[in-house]
Amino acid sequence: MGRSLEWFFDIDGDLFERQYKRHLSGYWQWKDTADGLHAEQWRVFPQNIGPHLSIDETSLSRGELYTIVTNKEAHGRENSIVAIVLGTDADTVIHALRQIKSELRNTVKEITLDLSNSMHRICRMAFPRASRVIDRFHVQRLALDAVQEIRIQHRWDAIDTETDARETAKLEGRKYVVERLENGDTLKELLARGRYSLFKSPEKWTASQRQRALMLFGLYPDLKEAYLLSQDLRAQAEILVHGI
Known part of the structure; x- marks a missing residue:
């Protein structure tokens, strides 16, 4: 959760997760259940369920991953959590969600999730009547990852080229002088x-970031094309969500 927002809105993901845990989720007000094992593994809040849910995984403390189901209509405020489960094991999450009566689970019309097979299985088994919608942030994340993969491949090529040039200079008995750009x-x-x-939209670039981006695009047209496609995807997503 925090990681997705950090990538797309330039916020501190760790700080957001701490604030969410300590203030928005009501975590510190949760009471222990009679079953201590279940209290450690999951908590469910049937009263918070609604027709539009979201499921995602996040790290709340000490690097532990949790699967969290939230009511989208609560907009992250108090009483937004429907379930929180320690870990990402599909069977465990399904078992936890099935503690909620099927009558309530069947009222869910839509659930937003990422592209993982386990998340799809959880939603199919726990909310069989709900339509599954891929979270736009995850789709955009895939596009940005693809841009970074192109950059990384070019960097490996540059490292190999520089290494070869250093070896050649050494064999020829001359000093290697690395070439510097403008x-x-x-x-x-x-x-x-x-x-x-490459993670940011152009209007958020600093002067030095703009200079580096334009230099990269001049040297690597494929990187420019991939970046522009990712930005177009982001713009289309904004239009669909906000109608702008």
């Missing part, structure tokens, strides 16, 4: 430092 970066430095520009 902003002072070497090519492999540009490809490493340019990663931050």
Whole structure:
């Protein structure tokens, strides 16, 4: 949850998760159940269920992953959590959700999730009448990951080229002088430092990020094309969600 928001809104994901746990979720007000084992593994809140849910995994403390089902209509405020389950095991999550009466689960019309097979299985078994909708943030994340994969491949190529040039200079008994670009970066430095520009939309670039992005696009047209496609996907998602 925090990781997705961090990528797309330039916020501190760790801080958001702490605030969510300590203030928004009501976590500290939860009472222990009679079954201590279940209290440690999951909590369900049937009273918070609604027709439009969201399911995702996040890390709340000490690196432990939790699967969280929330009521989208609560917009992350108090009483938004329908279930929180320690871990991501599909069978465990399904068992926890089935503690909610089927009559209530069958009122769910739509559930938003990511692309993982386990999440689809959980939704199919726990909310059989709900339509499953892929979270747009996960789709955008895949597009951004694809852009970064192109950048990383070019960086490996640059590292290999520089290594070969160093070896050649050594064999020829001359000093190797690394070539620097107009902003002072070497090519492999540009490809490493340019990663931050590729995560952001152009209007959020700093001056140095803009310079690096334009240099990368000039050197690698495939990287420019992939970036523009990812930004177009983001813009289309905004139009669908906000109607702008």
